Amino acid sequence: MKKRSVSIKEISELAGVSVATVSRVINRNGRYSKETEQRVLQIIEEYGYQPDLVARGLRTRKLQVVGVIVPDITNEFFARVTQELQNNLFALGYSTIICNTNEEYEKEKRYLAMLRAQKVSGLIYISGLRTEGQPSLLVPTVYIDRKPPRTSETAELVFIESANEEGGYLATRSLLDSGCRRVGLITYRPDISSHGDRLRGYRKALEERGLPFDQDLVVQVSRVSMSSGFEAALQLMRAHPEIDGFFCTADLLAYGVLSCLSGPAGMAAGRRIRLVGFDDLSFSGTEAFSLSSVRQSVEEFGRLGAYAVVQMIEGKPLERKHYRLPVELVLRNTTR
Incomplete structure (x- = not known):
């Protein structure tokens, strides 16, 4: 049977809960019982409901999108980390904008301006070239592989490196x-x-x-x-x-x-x-x-990077702000 389009209000009526509760379940934010969550998710699945991310972005002035700055996408190490980040962010409900700078500082600055205009919710630098004095996006930011510059501008910051x-x-x-x-x-x-x-x-x-x-x-x-x-x-x-x-x-x-x-x-x-x-x-x-x-550990870079930026975006606590991953000869x- 063809699925018909439904609104959050209709989902709330079918589930017997408030619109606010349905919204909390969709956004994985707030308190609700496991039984309520299962009932709402079952109706969402049954009717194929898709939230309007653009409308949500207009309301919150942020989209569920994370910018990823990568220095050289042809380098296998960076490409694999990017892929792991993209897969993990997708699983957490976030899209990505991949920006390949080709190790060029001016290109990186232009990408940052573009991401600011796109109103991304967070930013991940994979070996970025960001230096002292360069303006940040003032969004939750994760640095992978290379230590970030000393700056107080970034709202929240996590650094993940290898030993x-x-x-x-x-x-x-x-x-x-x-x-x-x-x-x-x-x-x-x-x-x-x-x-x-x-x-x-x-x-x-x-x-x-x-x-x-x-x-x-x-x-x-x-x-x-x-x-x-x-x-x-x-x-x-x-x-x-x-x-x-x-x-x-x-x-x-x-x-x-x-x-x-x-x-x-x-x-x-x-x-x-x-x-x-x-x-x-x-x-x-x-x-x-x-x-x-x-x-x-490419897989751990991807998992931790996605987890950390989403935790910060959603205002949830992090165990720490600096991770040093083990290496193996x-x-x-x-x-x-």
């Missing part, structure tokens, strides 16, 4: 355990907390073994890509032929190093050069790459 320093330490220690003594580091911007913390872990592992930190063995790239990793590895091997290991603060950089090691530069070294990456992307576990890497052929 990056521990990951950098574990990666470097595994190279030292395998016999490496001259470990090159290829990294992105150390002023970004995730990469800076991985650098600190690298230095900690060297210090623990009584090995000096050599700035000449560190190359900072302008973009996280295979080509950047390839060029950085080539540069280090030409300047320091004694290098016997590499730690890359992202798997994409490590893939470029692998390509370099399989070419003339690697052959010329005349010895095994070991390698560890960070992120544990899908290609890292394949036979072609078999890259040792530090695994981050996965050893494969590049360190054996």
Whole structure:
């Protein structure tokens, strides 16, 4: 039988409750019995009722929409986190607007202006470039992967990161355990907390073994890509032929190093050069790459990020404002 359109008032009459109670059930807000909830939801399902989110947005001046700022949607790590966030937010009744900044600060500012005009209810930064002095949207905000700037503008803020320093330490220690003594580091911007913390872990592992930190063995790239990793590895091997290991603060950089090691530069070294990456992307576990890497919890980023922003939007308490997720070192052929 074809379902006919019903209003909240009709649902309230069919369920034998007030319009206000139906509204509370739909919005998961307020007090009502489990029996009442089941009765209202059954009628909603039976008649296929869909709330008018636009009308609700006009009343509240906010839509059930969350803006997601992502630096590079072609990067598998960021793409997977975005997908997990989108799936979890959808399950919680929220839509998303995905904004890919391509690591461009000006583009990020323009996206923020657009999201402000859209009157989004919340914002999630995945490794955003937001800096001191940049105006916020004054909505509940979650930062994932990179530490937020010090600011008092944002109404509410949560930061979710991996144990990056521990990951950098574990990666470097595994190279030292395998016999490496001259470990090159290829990294992105150390002023970004995730990469800076991985650098600190690298230095900690060297210090623990009584090995000096050599700035000449560190190359900072302008973009996280295979080509950047390839060029950085080539540069280090030409300047320091004694290098016997590499730690890359992202798997994409490590893939470029692998390509370099399989070419003339690697052959010329005349010895095994070991390698560890960070992120544990899908290609890292394949036979072609078999890259040792530090695994981050993409699923937990998505679950916690969605949960935190929705809790803040709906005015519900959070257990904490800072989460540091554990990492895991996965050893494969590049360190054996």
